[in-house]
Amino acid sequence: MQKRLIVPHALLQIMLQRLCHQLIETHGDFSKTVLIGLQPRGKFLAQRIQKQLQQITGSLVPLGFLDTTFYRDDFRRRENPIAANATSIDFIIEDRRVVLIDDVLFTGRSVRAALDAMIAFGRPAEVELLILIDRLYQRDLPIQANYVGQKVNSLASQKVLVAWQNENTAEDNIWLISKTDEV
Ligand SMILES: O=P(O)(O)OC[C@H]1O[C@H](OP(=O)(O)OP(=O)(O)O)[C@H](O)[C@@H]1O
């Protein structure tokens, strides 16, 4: 199957701006707010959100990264073991307003694992979820996002791929690909 471009670069920039403004509308001066990006791919989005929030508001909202590997309900079931990533949270989340950030929401199992993993860092006042792509109709658990870039219809045989601009990729783009084409 051909990969299909579902969110081109220019639209993705607008989407990021919108998500930041939605956060500002809800979080005001961000005095009690912390951002937590889910490893591995939510980290890039969380860094972008933090940077753009700073450009718009002048505030640098605390940002950490959370690895959920050992909290996943399929951890012992996977044929190929998954590599763990670093958790790096150098602030307390006790009584904070936490915004969990990830690129894709599909079954909801990664977010469920994140909720478990996060509790080791304290009891937050509230937890919200921000994602770029909400894959519809595939949720295994009752988990929904508070802030959504775009909702996408897709087949179980497909995968959403968020490709961020870097030394090998000229632009930020979001693709729908066939799982069999995954590299
Ligand atoms: O809602 P879920 O079904 O948990 O899927 C969403 C998660 O999948 C992706 O991660 P990754 O590619 O690392 O996970 P995967 O191997 O489950 O696709 C993505 O970055 C999300 O974290």
Ligand SMILES: O=c1cc[nH]c(=O)[nH]1
């Ligand atoms: O489409 C999907 C589903 C899970 N994880 C992804 O990164 N993309």
